[in-house]
Amino acid sequence: MIEEQKHDTIVVLDFGGQYSHLITRRVRECNVYSELLPYNMPAEKILEKDPKGIILSGGPASVYEKDAPVCDPKVFDLKVPVLGICYGLQLMAHMLGGKVSRARKREFGKTELEILDNSDLFFGINRKKIFCWMSHSDIVETLPQGFETIARTENCPHAAVRSKDRKLFGVQFHPEVVHTEFGKQIIENFVIRICKCRPTWKMENFVDEAIRKIRSVIKDDRAICALSGGVDSSTAAVLVHKAIGDRLVCVFINHGLLRKNEPEEVLKIFRDKLKMNVIYVDASERFLKRLKGVTDPEEKRKIIGEEFIKVFTEVAEKVGRPKWLVQGTLYPDVIESARTESPASRIKTHHNVGGLPPWTPFKILEPLRMLYKDEVRKLARVLGLPEEIVKRHPFPGPGLAVRIIGEVTPEKLRICREASYIVEEELKKAGLYDKVWQAFAIVGDDKAVGILGDQRALGHIVIVRIVTSLDGMTADWARIPYEVLERISNRITNEVEGVTWVAYAISSKPPATIEPC
Numbered sequence: 077m078i079e080e081q082k083h084d085t086i087v088v089l090d091f092g093g094q095y096s097h098l099i100t101r102r103v104r105e106c107n108v109y110s111e112l113l114p115y116n117m118p119a120e121k122i123l124e125k126d127p128k129g130i131i132l133s134g135g136p137a138s139v140y141e142k143d144a145p146v147c148d149p150k151v152f153d154l155k156v157p158v159l160g161i162c163y164g165l166q167l168m169a170h171m172l173g174g175k176v177s178r179a180r181k182r183e184f185g186k187t188e189l190e191i192l193d194n195s196d197l198f199f200g201i202n203r204k205k206i207f208c209w210m211s212h213s214d215i216v217e218t219l220p221q222g223f224e225t226i227a228r229t230e231n232c233p234h235a236a237v238r239s240k241d242r243k244l245f246g247v248q249f250h251p252e253v254v255h256t257e258f259g260k261q262i263i264e265n266f267v268i269r270i271c272k273c274r275p276t277w278k279m280e281n282f283v284d285e286a287i288r289k290i291r292s293v294i295k296d297d298r299a300i301c302a303l304s305g306g307v308d309s310s311t312a313a314v315l316v317h318k319a320i321g322d323r324l325v326c327v328f329i330n331h332g333l334l335r336k337n338e339p340e341e342v343l344k345i346f347r348d349k350l351k352m353n354v355i356y357v358d359a360s361e362r363f364l365k366r367l368k369g370v371t372d373p374e375e376k377r378k379i380i381g382e383e384f385i386k387v388f389t390e391v392a393e394k395v396g397r398p399k400w401l402v403q404g405t406l407y408p409d410v411i412e413s414a415r416t417e418s419p420a421s422r423i424k425t426h427h428n429v430g431g432l433p434p435w436t437p438f439k440i441l442e443p444l445r446m447l448y449k450d451e452v453r454k455l456a457r458v459l460g461l462p463e464e465i466v467k468r469h470p471f472p473g474p475g476l477a478v479r480i481i482g483e484v485t486p487e488k489l490r491i492c493r494e495a496s497y498i499v500e501e502e503l504k505k506a507g508l509y510d511k512v513w514q515a516f517a518i519v520g521d522d523k524a525v526g527i528l529g530d531q532r533a534l535g536h537i538v539i540v541r542i543v544t545s546l547d548g549m550t551a552d553w554a555r556i557p558y559e560v561l562e563r564i565s566n567r568i569t570n571e572v573e574g575v576t577w578v579a580y581a582i583s584s585k586p587p588a589t590i591e592p593c
């Protein structure tokens with residue numbers, strides 16, 4: 077949606093690799109603008125972006141497979157440097173007359189790489205051997221004419237190659253993942269040294285240009301935004317508010333499944349502090365009534381999603397249905413929703429609750445669709461959003477309903493809300509809140525005997541879930557110090573009525589998920 081025009085651009089063609097999105101991110105970390113495009117984009121269209129360089133991503137296919145994804149062959153003749161990564165290298169070699177074959181031994185994970193030439197791609201790396209991250213079954217066996225080898229591994233004789241004249245480069249390993257030593261330097265060498273990009277792209281530029289773009293798209297119309305208090309929707313809303321002021325209406329729907337004090341805090345920030353136009357709808361009763369007696373997790377999500385759309389649409393009609401709908405979609409969501417139509421779309425199922433149906437009457441504005449979570453956090457700070465919002469843990473659209481196992485009852489809701497508050501508060505006190513991905517309490521219908529007052533009685537079991545994760549796709553249980561767990565447990569049993577036991581969830585994802593429902 078928001079495109080940077082003035083800055084030098086690196087185009088990444090997406091062949092569906094797990095790390096494709098990371099490449100664009102790494103390029104932006106060099107302060108150069110980067111965009112991920114479908115692998116089959118015609119060369120003429122790519123040229124419209126005026127790229128200073130092109131990167132071909134990795135991908136799951138083998139170049140010899142029927143229907144293996146190929147790029148427009150003209151990509152290699154655009155007179156801009158090209159870097160092929162993994163499948164990208166193999167494809168480049170294959171299309172330019174080299175030979176790719178099955179490796180005798182597949183290489184996965186950390187692999188020692190011997191650097192043979194450090195004059196360009198490996199510039200500044202003064203070690204003969206570094207560890208790189210490999211993930212492949214095929215290798216380049218014979219190089220195309222005019223190519224030479226600049227690094228190798230034990231099982232991969234051409235682990236990095238180049239054609240100096242044509243400024244074509246390829247690496248079999250993944251410089252974009254953190255496990256590759258000097259990976260950032262390798263990307264920077266390509267982007268800054270080889271493509272000669274000027275490192276001018278910064279978050280502040282993003283804001284100015286995004287505002288200009290939003291104004292030119294929305295013109296005199298109005299926009300509406302479902303505000304959740306999460307960092308994505310908040311940042312999108314503040315950015316659009318900066319662009320069009322009170323022609324943006326924010327709708328904050330309380331579905332009765334929010335965290336403790338959440339409605340008050342969100343309103344205080346957006347209405348009082350940021351002076352934004354926020355309509356608050358307390359629809360708790362409607363949601364809770366529909367959830368009565370429902371125990372199946374998917375059914376709960378479905379009901380909440382449907383009801384959310386109903387409430388939101390009603391409010392939109394009441395305010396004269398603005399033409400534009402602002403959404404805080406980020407790049408990983410874009411990939412999940414297959415908008416680049418790349419094979420990467422199949423990797424992750426996504427959580428669409430709170431999303432709008434395809435027949436939505438709105439025109440969609442997604443001002444963050446180029447960014448990743450941590451980039452959004454940077455942007456949020458540049459926009460002056462308070463730290464409570466910037467650092468907030470992700471919170472699922474269906475709220476506490478996915479943290480209550482079985483039926484959502486007022487009692488379980490109270491326990492989940494109060495106990496989660498204690499978990500978060502104790503982590504903040506211990507300085508651990510910002511070090512973990514999510515932290516909350518779970519409650520179900522299981523009960524255990526304890527002493528309530530002076531008597532033995534049955535009470536609820538609360539499960540504390542604290543996980544570390546990079547992106548929510550995989551997660552590990554956080555190794556929280558025993559003293560902190562002890563405080564959490566004591567406080568929950570003392571302060572939350574009806575709880576006798578506290579357990580700590582020590583399952584990672586996979587096989588478990590982060591949320592229990």
Ligand code: XMP
Pocket residue numbers: 377427428429470471472473474478514548549585588589590591592
């Ligand atoms: P799971 O439970 O699948 O969660 O391991 C991965 C991440 O996604 C969040 N999550 C959701 N977010 N609607 C959302 O907006 C949902 O229905 C939903 N379910 C899970 C979860 O909190 C975690 O960060």
